[in-house]
Amino acid sequence: MSVPVSYYLVLSAVLFGLGVVAFVFKRNVITIFMAIELMLNAVNLAFVAFARAYNQLDGLVFVFFVIVVAAAEAAVGLAIVITLARNRESLNVERVNLLKF
Amino acid sequence: MSLPFLVFFACALLAVVGAVRLILAREPIHSALALILLMISLAVLYLLLGAPFIAAVQILVYAGAIMVLFVFVIMVLNAGVEERTDFSKIAKYAGLPLAFFLLLWIAHWLAHAPAGSAIATGAGAPTVAFSTVELSEQLFRPYLFPFEATSILILIAILGALVLARKEE
Numbered sequence: 001m002s003v004p005v006s007y008y009l010v011l012s013a014v015l016f017g018l019g020v021v022a023f024v025f026k027r028n029v030i031t032i033f034m035a036i037e038l039m040l041n042a043v044n045l046a047f048v049a050f051a052r053a054y055n056q057l058d059g060l061v062f063v064f065f066v067i068v069v070a071a072a073e074a075a076v077g078l079a080i081v082i083t084l085a086r087n088r089e090s091l092n093v094e095r096v097n098l099l100k101f
Numbered sequence: 102m103s104l105p106f107l108v109f110f111a112c113a114l115l116a117v118v119g120a121v122r123l124i125l126a127r128e129p130i131h132s133a134l135a136l137i138l139l140m141i142s143l144a145v146l147y148l149l150l151g152a153p154f155i156a157a158v159q160i161l162v163y164a165g166a167i168m169v170l171f172v173f174v175i176m177v178l179n180a181g182v183e184e185r186t187d188f189s190k191i192a193k194y195a196g197l198p199l200a201f202f203l204l205l206w207i208a209h210w211l212a213h214a215p216a217g218s219a220i221a222t223g224a225g226a227p228t229v230a231f232s233t234v235e236l237s238e239q240l241f242r243p244y245l246f247p248f249e250a251t252s253i254l255i256l257i258a259i260l261g262a263l264v265l266a267r268k269e270e
Binding site for chain 1: 105116117120129132133143146147149150151152155158159163166167171174175177178180183184192196203211235239240244247251254255257258259261262265266
């Protein structure tokens with residue numbers, strides 16, 4: 001007897017919600033990036049669960065692509081963080097307010 | 102309770118604990134360690150779902166490469182204790198209830214999934230694992246063009262990271 005797919009979907013939703021909370025409430029720009037990775041992970045779990053529910057491999061292919069895009073995004077994002085820290089001498093997003101209305 | 106349920110609940114608990122620790126930790130390095138815990142427990146869940154290749158990629162690429170990059174940047178920038186500011190009133194009085202209702206809505210949707218459908222019962226979830234051979238045939242036949250596009254994406258990302266992080270003369 002295997003675990004129903006809906007359990008995985010609930011876990012995925014909870015993790016995504018926690019990721020949104022972290023994204024909104026954290027003040028450190030590196031931690032905000034980690035929150036994005038957390039949301040991507042939650043979505044991956046939903047993809048694999050649906051792939052299992054419908055017994056289709058396409059979901060797994062999409063997970064593969066999401067992981068690749070996450071890797072690219074982490075590389076570029078962390079380069080931006082390094083530049084930001086060099087220019088502002090702070091990692092607090094409150095200090096980065098040039099584009100803030 | 103059978104073994105798959107025990108493994109699922111143990112890993113789900115670890116994943117949620119990891120996510121909550123990520124939010125509560127004040128040091129970025131503690132957040133990073135909590136995220137690694139979450140990723141490894143998700144990899145176990147992928148094994149449970151019968152996707153061993155994705156589980157391996159999850160550990161190699163996510164818990165390995167990406168998180169090493171994060172820890173490296175935290176170390177280079179010497180990121181210390183996070184400064185806290187009061188979050189806005191909008192977030193407190195509108196955001197939190199909205200997040201709660203979103204969860205309620207998802208729970209409602211899942212509870213009312215048609216009885217006997219694949220989502221509700223997991224009946225469409227055979228215990229046989231997806232084979233890596235079939236996955237690679239998907240990846241290199243119908244999805245060949247997106248696959249090649251991702252390699253170009255990675256190349257551009259490497260160049261972008263180099264350009265951005267370079268010290269200006």
